[in-house]
Amino acid sequence: MSVITTKGLTKRFGKVEALRGIDLTVEQGEVYGFIGPNGAGKSTTIRVLLGILRASGGTAHVFGRDCWHDAVGIHERIAYVPGEMNVWQNLSGGEMIDLLVRMRGGSDRGYHDELVERFDFDPTKKCGSYSKGNKQKIALIAAFSSDADLFVLDEPTSGLDPLMELVFKDCVQKVKAAGKTVFLSSHILSEVEQLCTRISVIKEGCIVDSGTLQEMRHLTRNSVTVTTRTDPATVLDGLQALVGVHAAKVLNGQIFFHMDNNATASVMGYLTSQGVEYLTSTPPTLEELFIQHYNQ
Amino acid sequence: MASQTLAKCGQTLRFILRLDRVWLPVWLVGCLVLALATLQLFPGFAQTEEELTVFGEMLKNPAVVAMCGPAYGDGITFGIMYTQMMLVWTACLVGIMNVLLVLRHSRRDEEEGRTELIRSLPVGKASSLTALLVVATASNLVIALVTAAGLTAQGVEGVDLAGSLVYGAALGGVGLVFAGLAMLFAQLASTTRGAMAFSLGALLVFYLMRAAGDMGGDAEVLSYLSPLGLALRSFPYFDNNWLVVLALVAVAAALVVLSYVLSVRRDQGAGVLPQRRGRSRAGRLLNGQVGLYARQLRWVVLAWATGVLFCGAGYGSVFNDMESFYNSNPMIQALMGATGTDSYSMMMSVISTLMTIVACIAVVPVVTCVLHLRAEEGKGRLELVLSRKQSRVAALVGSIGIALFVAVLMQLVAAVGTWAAATLAMGYDAIGIDVFLITCINHLPALLLFAGLAAALYGIAPRLTPLVWVLLVYSFMMIYLGGFLDVPQWAMDLAPFSLLARYPAEEFELVPFVGLLLGFVVLSAVGVVCFRRRDLR
Numbered sequence A: 001m002s003v004i005t006t007k008g009l010t011k012r013f014g015k016v017e018a019l020r021g022i023d024l025t026v027e028q029g030e031v032y033g034f035i036g037p038n039g040a041g042k043s044t045t046i047r048v049l050l051g052i053l054r055a056s057g058g059t060a061h062v063f064g065r066d067c068w069h070d071a072v073g074i075h076e077r078i079a080y081v082p083g084e085m086n087v088w089q090n091l092s093g094g095e096m097i098d099l100l101v102r103m104r105g106g107s108d109r110g111y112h113d114e115l116v117e118r119f120d121f122d123p124t125k126k127c128g129s130y131s132k133g134n135k136q137k138i139a140l141i142a143a144f145s146s147d148a149d150l151f152v153l154d155e156p157t158s159g160l161d162p163l164m165e166l167v168f169k170d171c172v173q174k175v176k177a178a179g180k181t182v183f184l185s186s187h188i189l190s191e192v193e194q195l196c197t198r199i200s201v202i203k204e205g206c207i208v209d210s211g212t213l214q215e216m217r218h219l220t221r222n223s224v225t226v227t228t229r230t231d232p233a234t235v236l237d238g239l240q241a242l243v244g245v246h247a248a249k250v251l252n253g254q255i256f257f258h259m260d261n262n263a264t265a266s267v268m269g270y271l272t273s274q275g276v277e278y279l280t281s282t283p284p285t286l287e288e289l290f291i292q293h294y295n296q
Numbered sequence B: 001m002a003s004q005t006l007a008k009c010g011q012t013l014r015f016i017l018r019l020d021r022v023w024l025p026v027w028l029v030g031c032l033v034l035a036l037a038t039l040q041l042f043p044g045f046a047q048t049e050e051e052l053t054v055f056g057e058m059l060k061n062p063a064v065v066a067m068c069g070p071a072y073g074d075g076i077t078f079g080i081m082y083t084q085m086m087l088v089w090t091a092c093l094v095g096i097m098n099v100l101l102v103l104r105h106s107r108r109d110e111e112e113g114r115t116e117l118i119r120s121l122p123v124g125k126a127s128s129l130t131a132l133l134v135v136a137t138a139s140n141l142v143i144a145l146v147t148a149a150g151l152t153a154q155g156v157e158g159v160d161l162a163g164s165l166v167y168g169a170a171l172g173g174v175g176l177v178f179a180g181l182a183m184l185f186a187q188l189a190s191t192t193r194g195a196m197a198f199s200l201g202a203l204l205v206f207y208l209m210r211a212a213g214d215m216g217g218d219a220e221v222l223s224y225l226s227p228l229g230l231a232l233r234s235f236p237y238f239d240n241n242w243l244v245v246l247a248l249v250a251v252a253a254a255l256v257v258l259s260y261v262l263s264v265r266r267d268q269g270a271g272v273l274p275q276r277r278g279r280s281r282a283g284r285l286l287n288g289q290v291g292l293y294a295r296q297l298r299w300v301v302l303a304w305a306t307g308v309l310f311c312g313a314g315y316g317s318v319f320n321d322m323e324s325f326y327n328s329n330p331m332i333q334a335l336m337g338a339t340g341t342d343s344y345s346m347m348m349s350v351i352s353t354l355m356t357i358v359a360c361i362a363v364v365p366v367v368t369c370v371l372h373l374r375a376e377e378g379k380g381r382l383e384l385v386l387s388r389k390q391s392r393v394a395a396l397v398g399s400i401g402i403a404l405f406v407a408v409l410m411q412l413v414a415a416v417g418t419w420a421a422a423t424l425a426m427g428y429d430a431i432g433i434d435v436f437l438i439t440c441i442n443h444l445p446a447l448l449l450f451a452g453l454a455a456a457l458y459g460i461a462p463r464l465t466p467l468v469w470v471l472l473v474y475s476f477m478m479i480y481l482g483g484f485l486d487v488p489q490w491a492m493d494l495a496p497f498s499l500l501a502r503y504p505a506e507e508f509e510l511v512p513f514v515g516l517l518l519g520f521v522v523l524s525a526v527g528v529v530c531f532r533r534r535d536l537r
């Protein structure tokens, strides 16, 4: 049975149409990526799934139960990390974590201490004095120390430093290994790419693309800039002949092209044979992808 | 150097004005309405010379003095009457406006990270505080001048320009002192909550200090130490004492200078007072919505309970004077006696009125307990709760339950406080505690009706909730002024307190008591049903 299903989900705020027909199916045990630029409607979708907002049209079910009417029953099995973490200024971080866990029902004490340590979190400070990243840790520790069946994470790494992002990714992997379902919203493609089995791309309230990572390969091309000892024009010809190389061109003696990740080995092999002098490879930003694939 | 610390001050100033383009005019108009609107009614209180003299005698009543301020002057005039009855309340409102104005642009901006953003721009260190000071000073100047002009312009006998100028200036002076005080607390406390608690706590203490001081004797020095008591001693329309206004401005200036010194010395985001460490795990009580809200509200409730206790005790302690006042005052005896009133029944009538005023004050924490949810929703924390195994019904019913508890607590505190003080003052148990207890219990359904109304409005649409405060202010005006004015009965009955029997002046009546309780239940139910249907913000 699917864990999350929505059909033709719409949500209006007055005249603003935040969601215009969202279809989603998330299966048991998968890590599902939900990506889109800011204001696309990710948080709105999640808040409808949690019964905080009431859908204007369409249906939304979690664990086969209606998101609005059975909200409380559903929440018992969900761990949620909100997009923007708001705290009770006068509680300490430790108190707030415990409170969040208790209000969900059930906890795992051993796991709690381990997480506090791994996230390098000081639970004795008042919540009001924590930085954005530290507030985010409160939500993450509370979520991952609970034994929920579904983890709904709304841009969970915003404000975390790279080291903590690693800890976060590890937590997701552990949860996934335990057979739990994860619904991860993000606007950072590389994060989704490393963790998720399936992805949906949302833009202006519509799902514009969805599928497995394999099917979505075209979304994960890197931009490569390279200079070689051999003549750029010949290298360009050679590159264009390779599978997985796109939009190659020469500018001021430098070669620019996009490369599918699974073509990395063959491209690098070829470039090495041409004598690489300098090479950078950057993953595409989401905005670039949208310009590229959906013509805005 | 000076230009460095004040860089971009003008822009910051315009920014504050832009942010407050609705907020500030609304507050200014509110303060000015209270400062000006009721003067027209005063000539109606006493149409003849004789009535005016009787009224003057009534204003010497210790209960009135404790509540409003000292009687003064050679003879009573409408100007003096107006000052005694209105100045202190208006000054309190102006003080609250200044506290809110200053804190929303100082500690709150800092707490929410906006100051950091602004400081990273080429804006001087002292620019925000200076811009804020300019806005606050200008606001108080507006209040002072418009009040002076507005009072004079109404052309009421005995209200001249010289006196009105002092009246307005005293109001503005109190405003400046509270602006300075709030600035100082914004430096000392590291949270908006803390700064707000200190500032409003100071207001309460200053009010109580002047209540004690105005009763005369050695304690009068307390009135001079309180800006509210000091303002009353400008004696408008009699002495027109400008020295008092100068003293208020000087105190404000000293507070502002101290704030500047502290503000440039301390770290961005920190308070001068150190942060305490919290516990690393939650206690057993912090396990759900009620535990959480009780914890959030406990200091607010405690503060208000203390306020209600003092207020009740303040009134209770003057019953003794009131009795001697009655016995030594043939004019009052004649007045009351004509309507068949003796000393005892006058006392009962006074108890009824005073305890209603205490109950009005107790409404504030009760409603606050319900509307606490609105604040939680606005700050995005209710989402955090309701995304767990917590229902909306439990959220609202839990809050109403806390309000119910607080209402009972407040009324018990009021009854015991008043009784204890009255007994101490009179030296014997002149009025039994049962009278006070029944009086306070009689008021309970009215308190709860306010809670129910708050719940209903919150459930329907959170932006409607200020209507509760409108009703409370209206009720207060009806109790406070309704007796003096010829207000039609239906207008009185819009105030929930007026629907109840005026125990102990009248017999206790069950019908309105049960009726208001039913109203509370129905309104609460409406609130819960509507809250279940709407989006969370």
Ligand SMILES: Nc1ncnc2c1ncn2[C@@H]1O[C@H](COP(=O)(O)OP(=O)(O)O)[C@@H](O)[C@H]1O
Binding pocket: A013, A016, A017, A018, A036, A037, A038, A039, A040, A041, A042, A043, A044, A045, A083, B537
């Ligand atoms: N409560 C609300 N009232 C009005 N508009 C809203 C509200 N919540 C979200 N929106 C609008 O809906 C759109 C989607 O917002 P959101 O779901 O927060 O985007 P995302 O999380 O993808 O960044 C935005 O245009 C936003 O302005």
Ligand SMILES: [Mg+2]
Binding pocket: A039, A042, A043, A044, A083, A154, A155
């Ligand atoms: Mg979002």
